[in-house]
Amino acid sequence: MTRAMRLRQPANLDNLRMETAEAPPPGPGEIKVRVRAAALNFRDGLVVGGFFPVADGLIPLSDGAGEVIAVGEGVTAFAPGERVVSTFHPNWLDGHIEKSELTNSPGGPAQGFACDETTRPATHFTRAPAGYSFAESASLTCAGVTAWRAVVTDGRVKPGATVLVQGTGGVSLFALQFAKAAGATVIATSSSADKLERLKALGADHLINYRETEQWGEAVLALTGGLGVDHVIEVGGPNTIGQSFAAARTGAHIAIIGAVGGFQVDTMPFAIVQAKRLNLQAVTVGSRRDQIDMVRGIEASNIRPVLDRSFALEDLADAFRHLQSGRHFGKVTVEI
Template sequence: MKVMTVGSPRAIEAITLAERLDPGEPGAGEIRVAMHGSSLNFHDLAVVDGYIPSEDGRIPLADGAGTVESVGAGVTEFVVGDMVVSCFFPDWQDGEPVAGGFRRVPGDGIDGFAREAVVLPATAFTHAPRGYDAVEAACITTAGLTAWRALVVDGQLKAGDTVLLLGTGGVSTWALQIAKLMGATVAITSSSDEKLKRAKGLGADFTVNYRQEENWGKAVLNWTAGQGVDHVVEVGGPGTLAQSIKAVRFGGHISLIGVLTGTMGEVPTAALMSKQVRLQGITVGNRRQQQDFVRALNSSGIRPVIDSCFPLEQLADAFKHEASGSHFGKIGVQW
């Protein structure tokens, strides 16, 4: 079986094509899935680059979608031929977050989906959205579910709310589509006027180039006539949090889901407290939330924004494209 692995020392250049034993047939409660698509996330890049340590020879990619080839005894949720998509936390089925970190996350603590086939518990997958191909389906596992949980599950987004999104990567483009689906008004930032133009085409109501407007939090605040936005999907981390707090309303909600500007930094606690802002750390979501997201996608007709797609054998090139920051939306991988 063909797989892609990451060698040592960690680097994009250390990604190589290798052969592994076929996983065989599924046991009780398991399914065998022929994998056909994935999408890249910052988390995957961090594993490949060594920013997140993992075992030598790790098979990367947390997102995976494909077709059920066979089912083990006792499996009734799936049948042969079903298109399925992986869960980021395969052991977190429902309820509140559980301890464990990333030790059971595919492509991190365990092998991921950059391979031809897998045999895993049926509970490590959900049905894919109807009509999605494998690459589109794989886009929901990490980025899509993160945006859904941030806005709908924990943010309790409702029609008429205002939302601020940072950048135009996978999470933010998903969040833009979800917010518009729910009847919200959306502001979005980018360093690229061309990307902001594309965001407008997806329904963004207000755009701001943060390279041209350093005090972009105030610009968003002014756009809301001084009231502030109801929700912020904060993917930057310490380098952007102060501006996000400036932009949010009193009693508003900030979903802290990214560390693109680093993992440590100053937090303007006085502003956070005086505005009584709810600052919530979010890491993807559970299987039940993914099933709810899939139902919403089935009834909405929205599809992920895919910047480009690479063959599995060109996975290193896909990561180089991600590292360049030039993409808009998701980067797909197909085989």
């Protein structure tokens, strides 16, 4: 028996309890992993806050990285001692997949990585980038792959393109770095002057404080000579999408990703979507192939994830409180 943090019902931060879990020897096609780090996402906060119904005793956190400690019969992709990263949609290996098959994401509904050890099919992991710490690796599963999908797989961002990223959460900071690596000009928004300075240090070309400039869509138009941006990495949701559409160039690609700005239902501004012939492409993280490609891309471009604070596994509730305070810049992680 090893340690596992479990979410008891009713789901809330006070019902995260350090308990135990079994990690049996790996069967055919499986590997056993000593989990060394996990990363927190906005979505994990919704799970532990009870906004997504999950089974009593769920082990939270979708993103895990660690070291292979045993391999089952027939496993050739990994060997003991190798560093691996979990995938977000274990069934989605490559190409097209139906929504009905995306049923077993770790951290809800399937068991997640807030635990010492885990035994799973080898295909539920990819190798970690060379030279990455476990915490850096763990930050890739959800935020990294989502940004890669938006910027590279779907967006096909070209040198010279203009990309708008919103706020300083995990997805946006990866998107900023992938877009810069592709040769794009990046316009970044944030709610604070401090964070805007840090965005600049990461390579953002233009900065907008979305609290001070409520009509930031207009500001983006002004920065792009009236044209608008080629790509919007839309993480704000119903409360930001109108400004995102205003900021977009005719024919722009809008990656529809999240709702950090709140879920309140707004009227979809159809007229502007039609007038600008906008290309709306929703993202649901990505496939194992996206993750493999991203690891290769990261190694070629020397991108490092932006890490915020790290917490001990027993302090997972505090890690979520920190994430939900909005004070973080980049990924909040747990060392295990």
